Amino acid sequence: MDNTRTMTEHPMLQIKNLAVDFNTARGQAHILEGVDFELFPKEILALVGETGSGKSVTAKSILCLLPKSLSQSTGEVWFKKDNLLTLSNGKLQKIRGHQISMVFQNPQSSINPVFTLGEQISRLIRLYLPDQIESVMKLNNCSRKKAIDTIAEERLNEVGLTDVQRLLKSYAGQVSGGMAQRYRIALALLSSPKILIADEATSALDVTVQAHILKLMREICQKKKTAILFITHDLGIAAQICNRVAVMYSGRIVEIAPTEDIFKTPYHPYTQGLLKAVPKLGQKEALAYVPGMIPDLANPPKGCRFHPRCTYTMDVCRRRKPPMTAVGLSHRVACFLYDNHPKPRKVEI
């Protein structure tokens, strides 16, 4: 199975104890505290979790994109031989986009509104693919500009965009959310990155277009050995295309496991609650949900942050943070319930 293979390989990206604090009006908000996971080549890892649990922040801090004046990041993000968090700007530049690229949550707002889409993509083509431009120029015996256009067109077609000529001349405001998102995805794939971080990359698409993109992702993952970190709300997507799923709750990964395992035997009470809440076609009974409120991050609950909403709260949960424990082959969970007996416990909620 997939997961056994991944364990033997060297991880592409390894995140250790990543913590992020934000300065806010109410004081320091501990947005992330101790995020640990790794990403292997050729895998798609789904990162799911509650709204505001820190998924996007995790993604951004991998590439050191959080504003330095507002936030402090600690921990380690290992990519190849480098800890990205301590890397100089110049070196980061060589990694950002070239090796690790990212698709942001809001497609339209992540395209510069004052340049045409064409200007933006050609700048990146020139940055990433100088060789290819040369070869296309030689091959087609055409000008540089023409060559860039050709490449752009080809790449945009790949993500299912048609009428590319018009698209290249339009501005962000003139294209639909779906087009914008596909365009961003095309940009992110331009350099054939080693790692792609897709932050809700399909949420603005309707299901049919979404399907196309998901297929594409699976393809590049297989063909180009790209590892993908796929952040989503939609557990359906996770189930359909991801190898592993990491569940995040209030700044921590609370459970991480191969997809089948997570869906079959969720361990963490929150994961279980989440899965129960997934609506399914044909399901008649009412959906269950996790009761209670999202914790206030400036003033998070002591110990396990989930304990106020958990039915199995023990004393220790209030006092200490649960460490990650392995409960199966590449299945880990952060919950004291499984300290001694690594068996999934059905939690009634």
Add this chain to the structure above:
Amino acid sequence: MILFLAKRFTGLILLLVALSTLVFFFTRSLPGDVAALYIGGNAKPEQIERARIELGLDKPLVVQYKRYMERLIFHADMGVSLRTHRPVFQDLLEKIPMSFELVFWALLFATLGGVFIGVISAYHHGTPFDGAVKWFTSAAVSIPIFFLALLLQLIFFNILGWFPLQGRIDSFLEFTHPIAHVTGFSMIDTLITGNFQAFFNVLWHMVLPVAALLVGPLGIIARLTRSSLLEVMQQDFILSARASGISEPVLFFYYGLRNALSPVLTVIGLSVALILMATFYVEMIFNWPGIGFYALAGIMSLDYPAITGIALMVGAIYVVANTLTDILRRVIDPRIK
């Protein structure tokens, strides 16, 4: 674009008509005795009466208004200045180039310098340099223009002696190399007549007044550029470009600046009006014979044709400047419809 220009142009005309109407009735409600003013000196009652008829002041206000508007619209005739006894239009044509020279340089340097300082300090956001810039711009926008002009004179003429005190050109050059009047723009006039000595002298004379004029707008523009750019730099698309491995300078000067420039341009448009206002004081203090000097004298003597003319002109300049900056904004920022 043509539609937009047509719209702006009709807007300008309507504005000018409204403005002239407003100013007309406004100035007529001023309590000065226009006819007596026209005569000047120790005017005698019968003379005043005669002047009143000559100026048409004996007619009802509406008739006067009609006459005024007709002349204005069909002959670009704004009447005769009560003070200089010359057609206001001619006076204005003569004065505008002189002020324009100051305004042009002030605006140019304020814009270039302001944007540059703004970008640099945004780039070095949070450093001591940025703090210094912040203090400097706060000071720049806070210093009263007349106080600044006085200080400049005091420091650069009286104490340091680097720059001339006043006027457009050294007196001795007026004897030896007088500026020929071709376009009215002394820099151009001296250049096309090959009068280089005067050219450099004029340049030299411009330094202090231009400096006095530009400090305020420079501060405003620098501040706005900085804050606008900082805001832009937090946007998703910048983050996204950064994530694509674009280098920081390119990110600031190429990607961010263009987005940040739109509000800056608006303010530059408004600065034109501000600088024009400031010329009132600067021209007086530096003895610069421009429109501000003329306006001030006009106001103090209730020279209403001149006041009206100036108001119309400043209004027109305001609209034109704003239209220009609007067009520019459209060019650099396709979001604006």
Add this chain to the structure above:
Amino acid sequence: MADNRTLYTDMARAAAREHRQVRWFELKRLLKRKSAGLALIILCMTFAAALFAPWISPYPEQGRGDVNVEHRLLPPSSDYYLGTDIYGRDMLSRVIFGSRISIFGGICIVISAALIGVPLGLWAGYNEGVSGTLIMRVVELFLSFPSTLIGMAISLILGAGWYTAIIALIIPWWPWYTRLVQGEVVSIKHMLYVEAARMLGYGRLTIIFRHLLPNILTPVIVMILLDLGPAIIAIGLLSFLGLGTQAPMADWGLMVWEGAPNILNEWWIAIVPGTAMFIVVIAFNIFGDALKDALDSST
């Protein structure tokens, strides 16, 4: 029922208390920035000086304008800390008394301008129909009209004086507020919460005052603070032309004007009030800036 109600009242109090604490925290954070704290101290001192001028100035009657011919044009000394002017009046006292008009006038101008401009801006922003367009055209008219000219002309009509100077400045000032507010309103009026209020069937005025006004108040307050400096300068400018404050009262601008001819010899007559004006304006500016940052980040 009654018990419930007292319970609710208690809860309301508790919530309000907490809310106030948050505000206080924000204020403290604001003041922790050294420049803002310094600015605030300067402003407080100036306000205090203006308020208690008769008690704190060394020569209050000279501050009010009584001449003191024997001590004309004295440079700063231990008797007259900041020297004396052409009538022999103590500059320190004059500057302290001068702050009254400068500061009161400045506040008066911006507040009145806001009181006129904000409602018009709200209306014009919310109704983009005929009335709104009309208002904005008028605003444009005023903005395109040289404000100094308006100021001067009005001073000329009403006769020079500090109160006419204030009126003369309010008139060209309010359109800026209308413009600001209109822009803000246009950008928030399509917010869903405004639509929600429309859905409930509320009329324009309710929506304008209950929903729009509170949400544009922050930029308005910041603009008021940032405008105080320019307003003080503007009064000074009018006085500079002899159209503002009249002798024997003085505002700082007038004092600079009066002192300007002597600047080469008796420099203190112009430099002292000019510097006072500069410092206070800069303080308003920095404080306004800091407040803006604080308010921006807290919402």
Add this chain to the structure above:
Amino acid sequence: SAQKNMVYASPYGITTLDPSVSYSTELGYMANIYETLIRVNPPGSSELFSFVLATDFAASDDGMDYTFKLRKGVKFHDGSDFTAQAVKFSIERTQRLGKGAAFIWGDLKEIEIIDDYTVKLILKTPVPLPQIAASAYASYIMSPGVGDNGSDWFNKGMDAGTGPYTLKNYKDGESWMLAKFPDYWGGWDGNHVENILVKYTKAPLTQLQMLQAEQAMLVGRIPLDSYASIKKGKNTTVLYGPSYQNYMAFFNTTRPPLDNVKVRKALAHAIPYKDIINIGFNGNASQARGPVPQGQFGGTTDVIQYPHDLELAKSLLAEAGFKDGGFKLTLTYAAENGQEARFAPLIQSEFKKLGIDVEIKGLAWNTQWAMAKKDPKTAQDIFLLLWWPTYSDPYETLYSLLHDEGDKPVWNLAYYKNPSYDKLIRKAYETVGANPDKALKMYVDAQNMIQKDAPVAWIADVRENWPMNKKLKGVVMNPAYPQVPFFYNMYIE
């Protein structure tokens, strides 16, 4: 060799260059470009008049006509010769246009050309024609070559005078040059400045700085407090001379409490003349006696003066029923006039000691004047005014300022009415040509008549002063021609 060029930093702008119309601050230039038939000599001269374009004149016995002999060999700037024709043309043109100071010719009946160099002016009433012909305004002789040209023609920078200088390079509101007219009848032998660059400089401070930096030889007005340093300066000095300008305060006689002569007298006594002269004028003035300034014909020490006396003022107020004052007055002055702005607070401060509250209003001159003319009942209480005569007979001053103007006041801003005064000054005016001594007595009586009613407090006769470079010599001041620098006499050492 001596320097022939100089710079004059002048605060005096040009409102018109038409010599028939000119009635304002351009006088200083006009008097160098144009010439009159005769000129009034400065006080203290042995002769009353000196001859310019005329070489002699004689009056008929009844004083109803005057015959002028004209100078020969005089050329206009346009090259034509000066003849009797030009005199007729000029005066008639001025009369025809009727602007500016044309009113001075109001009593002229006709001009008769006797021959090319003799002209006879015939009057309607026996007014002092030589004074009129020597007027600083409206009596310039211009070339008939002007023809039908109107003021526009002049205002382009043209001139048609006979004076030593001709206008060149006229840039309104900036600068212009008075350049030597080579064919001037006086010739250019000896020491004369030849080209004068006039830099229109409004700000007094700038003028001061220009003077100190030797960027200007001569300036118009400088900050009063700088006079000491000017006098001490290595290169600079101040030249003083008499002037016929004076400052006055009109009391609104139509309204209580100033309709009470005792109150007016009290106020006249309460004005701190000395402080005003010291601070307001930096010592550069003297307390006035009456409407006519000292030195001018009609200004004598026989006119009663109100000395500064607070005690007396207090008792007068008490007599009038205002013990300890207790009333409020508004005082207006022309905001453009720095001098008035400077001394108005002194009056305010002094009146406060009487318990009188003075509200000072600085208004643009024209506004101030318009408000004063509109309705005496609502007008100001005290009106500060600077006055100077158009020609050097006191009649113009006495008539303009105090004769009964009915309900349309123009200059009589005390709204004073006294028929016997009106009669007396007219009589003096018609006598002066024939019998100056008798006229003088009448003028003094008329002034004392005024002083008894005290409708106006005469504040100060100003002394003319010219701050200038020490090297500038030959500066002549003539109070009949206020603020005229006669450049022809000047030279640079």
Add this chain to the structure above:
Amino acid sequence: MSAPSTTTAHAASMPRPLISLDRLHAWFAYDKPFWGKVKTWIKPVNNISLDIIQGECLGLVGESGCGKSTLGRAILRLTPLTSGTIQFQGHPIESLNASALKPFRPKMQMVFQDPKASLNPRMNVLNILKEALVLNREVDPEHHLEESVRLLSLVDLRPEHLFRFPREFSGGQQQRISIARALATNPRFIVFDEATSALDVSVQAQVISLMKTLQHQLSLTYLFISHDLSIMEQVCARVAVMYAGQIVEVQDSTALFNAPRHPYTKALKDAVPIADPLHKKDLGVLKGEVPKLSSPPKGCHFHPRCDFRQDLCQEQEPAPCETDPNSWVKCHFHEQLWKQGALKDH
């Protein structure tokens, strides 16, 4: 607790429309020139006729930007109409002006797509609720406080939340506050505009179960807008499918997803990823681009992307064709496809 149940519970025997739309058009001028006619119209609601039956929850699905929100807002008269009629409880309301509309306002409410944006950030929850309560004649102003607490408890919030501001709540809670506000006026009809699409599944489930409870308790009628088909089935009995400004199919929800009659419905259904890793499937990809609302394709709007299109589709717009009571489909060949079983799952 005095539940404001004024209407006696109707037996569902005689379904009568609470709202009925007839040939409704709501167009927006795209480029309004200085003078003259508008050249381009955006037609998000283009000739829609639809009945919403008393007491039902009607789902509205369709891809993003097809006009769902606009339709919802048009029904509530929040957006200007171009033509067509709207009847609410039999009263035509399409041409009433603001004041005439006032009595209807409390009866029709909307819960907006973006909960945060729909709550005034400067008002606390109490004020937000009060503002709506004022319109509810049945509640005495004195009792607004208690009523607010009652409303909050309906949506599972606690009294102390009354004094908080919207930004202090999580997305799901904000959504519940807007539901509470919608309920405050004692409405008969509520439009839920993608009320759950910004939420994670748990919070979404929370909101949905709340909606269902309330519907039963207060016998409300819903229009539930979403582009997520999986929750449709959970919430709605009947679903309308919208495509490019038009409704192409209305059906019973179970039937719709088991046996779609319109090719577009089928395409939608195929593309839904199923949250079960054991049932990996090939997600159906719809070719072609989303049509422009300003110039939708001639004939059947869906034809450029339809696998089954024939010449007729390009020329003639299909008429709605009733298949069951209260169900219809707009497709020229739906019967043919149905018989062929072309739209069945394989």
